[in-house]
Amino acid sequence: MSGQVNTGEREYLRMTFNERIQHFLLLSSFIVLILTGFGLKFPEAFWVKWIVFIIGENAFEARGIVHRIAGGVMIVASLYHLYYILFTVRGKQLVRDFWPKKQDITDFKNSMLYLIGKRETRPKFGRFSYIERMEYWAVVWGTIVMGATGTVLWFENIFLKFTTNEGMDIATAVHYYEAILASLAILVWHFYFVFLNPDVYPMNKASFKGFLTREEMEKEHPLELEEIEGVETEESKGMNELDDSKNDNIEELIIDEGKKETDDVSKKETEVMVKNKTEFKDNHGEDE
Amino acid sequence: MEIRNKNILKVIFPVVLITGLLIFADSYSRISKGNTDICLSCHEDNTLTMEKDGKKIPLYVDPDRYKKSAHQMAECEDCHENYDPDELPHSKTPSQVNCISCHKEAKSIETNVHSKVKCYDCHTRHEVRPAKEFAKDQTRNCLSCHKNRDIQHYSSSVHAKNNVGCEGCHNGGHTVKKISKQETANVCGKCHGGHEKDFNNSIHMSVLKRGDKNAPTCTDCHGSHKIVRGKISVESEACLKCHLDEEKFPGDSLGSAKFVAHYKTSIHASIDKEGLLEAAGCVDCHGDHMVQNPGNPRASTNHARLMETCGKCHKDVVESFNKSKHGKELVKGNDKAPTCTDCHGEHDIKSTLISNDFSKLNLTEKCLSCHKDGKIPHKNFKGEEELITGYQNSVHYLALKDGNHDAPTCYECHGAHEMESADNPSSKINKINIAKTCGQSNCHVNQLNDFTGSIHESGVSKGNKDAPTCNNCHGNHGIVSKNIDNKQEKAKDLVKLCYDCHSSVELVERNDLPTQVGESFKESFHGLAIRGGSREAANCESCHGNHNIRPSSDSLSTISKKNLPQTCGKCHPGATEVLFTKKIHLNDIEKDSPWVFWITRFYMFMIFGIIGFMIFHNVLDLRRKLKSKKKK
Structure with a gap:
């Protein structure tokens, strides 16, 4: 609740504490899994030798244990996330916002046109752009694949009976290539947008602080900002008319093709901050 | 009286003639001719004596023996000059009987060793026997004076038995002589010509010629008078008499006491003591008369001739030694090749392996003293150059040092006398024989049993040079155990060991072996784990076994379909009923596992x-964003 309207520069909630913990668990287990996983596959690599040198002669055994612990952390975190998106208000909203839309195709097309110089302006993105949706679902996919194959390899003596040795070979191959794909995707896609990206350089601190500045909102999430401000305007208009209970139940807005969705705003997590109500307009990318 | 002997006449005639001339010159003669009978009339009394200086002197002359003696024709006064028969005593100044005045031929007696010996000491006084008769008994005559014990033993000597009398060596007669050291050989050589020749070539003779007082000649070994036949007279004691005396060999290491004294502790000497005459004495090795410095090529102890010398007794050993690499090199004239003494020692030859001096440890030192400088390198199983001296770091040597006498040293693998280089098919370390050598009784018998029938063994026995046998995996000399303690290192070494052959394209193609086994293992979890330093992960040996490696088609194989559950079950207890539907080593992924192939x-x-x-x-994004930032 640090970012306040009162402090001059206004801050916008991006990730709640709960979400930041989830993100932290994911990123830490992910990094550990990468190190301990590729450490097995490339035992002669220089960085593996350094780690082995530091840890000592039991490095290999430690590697296996740490990899399993990290895998366990990631699976538990994923299961919690599943619970989160199924049973919490904010979680439900989150997955709804991440859900791919037809708009993404248009956004992607326009974005590419913009990037290659055929368009003057960037499409405006809401809470999540196609970039972040891609990221999210890639992580979902990767976690499922890695979790499944990892479990098979972990309990090889049990699974060997059902899978035969070929099953183990398949699991090994999938686990390995998916790991490469996932780490490269994180490196190239995620790390670019949260580190190297000139808009946020040197780092997008939302995953630690939980907030974005107005400037960042303008650059990355202009539609969301517009919406927030729109709502605020509405709110301030009828401030006195609206009571707390109404605040909890602000009406959902029309999503593409006229479909309506209800956005539940978690009261607890939005005590001070303005809620992230989003409304997608059909024509939001076409502003020139 | 009949004159029977012309020789006597020859002696008598001049005596008579001279006597006559003297009588003629001195017409005044108090003793007339033919007085002998008158003399005998008194002197035939055997109780007749006279006293002189308190001593009783017998004056008896046996008339019979006188009449039979060689001087029967001579008259008393021929010898006893200046004697007056009427006076008593007959002469106041009795003169010595001068035999030489008649016997000019015996004049030499006055100047030789017998100069103080009176003629009658040998010839007696009045019973002088004719020369021929006298000669028969000469030796006995000599011995009657020469009571010296050594000389007395002559009677039992081989010379006495063969009628070689004193005069045989000492000339006898009136020219009797002492035999000097220098001429001894010459004297003996009159009869023993062959031996003299040998002796003249010996080191003893050459030292003698230098004038060394200590140099021995015939008599020093054989004795002078008590010479007995053969070996008995020249037992080692005779040699050791001198050769144990340090003072006799100043500055000489080869003949010195220190060097030779070791003989007394040798097996040759100790068996001799027990009365077994096969044991070798000095002469058996060094020769008898022609003892030579070993440096002399003619010496029986010369480096190149030792095999021959030792082979006189040790026939079998030397026969096999001659076929060995060492023996062949010796024959070729390689003076660095070792012969008997180089390993067994010279004088201090000990019974093999029992004594400390010839212990396995010492033997190792002996072999390594030549094979020490890495001139004969071998490749070990890690591909590094291995030196023979690496043996000193091997488990074998360490066990030996710890007192395990069963632990092998050089000869146990290479053979002792029959040692040959590895490329000889009959060599103990030829590829075909190595397994047998390592698996010899008391050694690695079980391992040999396992190895027999394995795929590697069948290759070796077919003469396949690519097939490995014991040393290809375990190394040659430097067989070490250090990696056995360190499982991590052991697994890595083991994989490398197998990998070196099974990943060699040439070797795999030549023998039609499965390809890619090494690579596929290295990329498998087992392989990765070992590369990463796991102590538990399976290495080649865990599944395939070690000595008893067999192809999966063999029902005895650890990786035959029937045995696989058990083999894998060692580590994966839940996996005993596993169905192995696919190959473990995927050498052609597309064919062996299409799933994996397409997933890849x-x-x-x-x-x-x-x-x-x-x-x-993202590159486009970056470019665009940077561009728009610039604009601003």
């Missing part, structure tokens, strides 16, 4: 496609 393809496509797109997208 799919991911390759995904990785290159998706990541490629991402890079493309």
Whole structure:
């Protein structure tokens, strides 16, 4: 609740504490899994030798244990996330916002046109752009694949009976290539947008602080900002008319093709901050 | 009286003639001719004596023996000059009987060793026997004076038995002589010509010629008078009499006491003591008369001739030694090749392996003293150059040092006398024989049993040079145990060991072996784990066994379909009923496991496609954003 309207520069909630913990668990287990996983596959690599040198002669055994612990952390975190998106208000909203839309195709097309110089302006993105949706679902996919194959390899003596040795070979191959794909995707896609990206350089601190500045909102999430401000305007208009209970139940807005969705705003997590109500307009990318 | 002997006449005639001339010259003669009978009339009384200086002197002359003696024709006064028969005593100044005045031929007696010996000491006084008769008994005559014990033993000597009398060596008669050291050989050589020749070539003779007082000649070994036949007279004691006396060999290491004294502790000497005459004495090795410095090529103890010398007794040993590499080199004239003494020692030859001096440890030192400088390198199983001296770090040597006498040293693998280089098919270390050598009784018998029938063994016995036998995996000399303690290192070494052959394209093709086994293992979890330093992960040996490696088609194989559950079950207890539907070593993934193949393809496509797109997208994004920032 640090970012306040009162402090001059206004801050916008991006990730709640709960979400930041989830993100932290994911990123830490992910990094550990990468190190301990590729450490097995490339035992002669220089960085593996350094780690082995530091840890000592039991490095290999430690590697296996740490990899399993990290895998366990990631699976538990994923299961919690599943619970989160199924049973919490904010979680439900989150997955709804991440859900791919037809708009993404248009956004992607326009974005590419913009990037290659055929368009003057960037499409405006809401809470999540196609970039972040891609990221999210890639992580979902990767976690499922890695979790499944990892479990098979972990309990090889049990699974060997059902899978035969070929099953183990398949699991090994999938686990390995998916790991490469996932780490490269994180490196190239995620790390670019949260580190190297000139808009946020040197780092997008939302995953630690939980907030974005107005400037960042303008650059990355202009539609969301517009919406927030729109709502605020509405709110301030009828401030006195609206009571707390109404605040909890602000009406959902029309999503593409006229479909309506209800956005539940978690009261607890939005005590001070303005809620992230989003409304997608059909024509939001076409502003020139 | 009949004159029977012309020789006597020859002696008598001049005596008579001279006597006559003297009588003629001195017409005044108090003793007339033919007085002998008158003399005898008194002197035939055997109780007749006279006293002189308190001593009783017998004056008896046996008339019979006188009449039979060689002087029967001579008259008393021929010898006893200046005697007056009427006076008593007959002469106041009795003169010595001068035999030489008649016997000019015996004049030499006055100047030789017998100069103080009176003629009658040998010839007696009045019973002088004719020369021929006298000669028969000469030796006995000599011995009657020469009571010296050594000389007395002559009677039992081989010379006495063969009628070689004193005069045989000492000339006898009136020219009797002492035999000097220098001429001894010459004297003996009159009869023993062959031996003299040998002796003249010996080191003893050459020292003698230098005038060394200590140099021995015939008599020093054989004795002078008590010469007995053969070996008995020249037992080692005779040699050791001198050769144990340090003072006799100043500055000489070869003949010195220190060097030779070791003989007394040798097996040759100790068996001799027990009365077994096969044991070798000095002469058996060094020769008898022609003892030579070993440096002399003619010496029986010369480096090149020792095999021959020792082979006189040790026939079998030397026969096999002659076929050995050492023996062949010796024959070729390689003076660095070792012969008997180089390993067994010279004088201090000990019974093999029992004594400390010839212990396995000492033997090792002996072999390594030549094979020490790495001039004969071998490749060990790690591909490094291995030196023979590496043996000193091997488990074998360490066990030996710890007192395990069963632990092998050089000869146990290479053979002792029959040692040959490895390329000789009959060599104990020839590829075909190595397994047998390592598996000899008391050694690695069980391992040999396992190895027999294995795929490697069948290759070796077919003469396949690629097939490995014991040393290809375990190394040659430097067989070490250090990696056995360190499982991590052991597994890595083991994989490398197998990998070196099974990943060699040439070797795999030549023998039609499965390809890619090494690579596929290295990329498997087991392989990765070992590369990463796991202590538990399976290495080649865990599944395939070690000595008893067999192909999966063999029902005795650890990896035959029937045995696989058990083999894998050692580590994967839940996996005993596993159905192994696919090969373990995927050497051709497309064929062996299409699933894995297509998954790999799919991911390759995904990785290159998706990541490629991402890079493309982000590079454009970066460019665009930087551009728009600049504008601002």
